[in-house]
Amino acid sequence: MENEKPIKRIQRFAQLSKLSIGKFEEAAGLNHNVIQNAIQRNSHMSDDTLGKIMTAFPQLSMKWVLIGKGEMLLTSKEVFSNSRIQQEPDFAKVLQKLDLIENDVLVADLKVDLFQLYQSNSDLKTDLLRVYKLIGDI
Numbered sequence: 001m002e003n004e005k006p007i008k009r010i011q012r013f014a015q016l017s018k019l020s021i022g023k024f025e026e027a028a029g030l031n032h033n034v035i036q037n038a039i040q041r042n043s044h045m046s047d048d049t050l051g052k053i054m055t056a057f058p059q060l061s062m063k064w065v066l067i068g069k070g071e072m073l074l075t076s077k078e079v080f081s082n083s084r085i086q087q088e089p090d091f092a093k094v095l096q097k098l099d100l101i102e103n104d105v106l107v108a109d110l111k112v113d114l115f116q117l118y119q120s121n122s123d124l125k126t127d128l129l130r131v132y133k134l135i136g137d138i
Helices: 006-016 021-028 034-041 047-056 062-067 076-081 089-099 105-120 124-135
Strands: none
């Protein structure tokens, strides 16, 4: 629906994700009631709020959120192509290994999960390197 405001699209995404608005705010690292208040007022969100949502939910299409065009969710490939993290040498090695067994749908899900974990906590770099070493034997 192109004529609805971005806040309504965010509300639809949260519902589709089976997240209460409070849980959605928490997952995005937003202050309590930021989204809830915007929904009630049918108001705009700040750039900071949108940035936090983009970071927390990389699968969410910002084009869809902002202007209502395209699909709500990005494909796994689009999520990774939009990411700078994949260009880091160690993370790129993990992705290359996983590409060797790309036929498995679970591997695509694993790649998205790894991306989200890596993005949420930079300390996971060491853990991802261990994963790389483990799958190196595959």
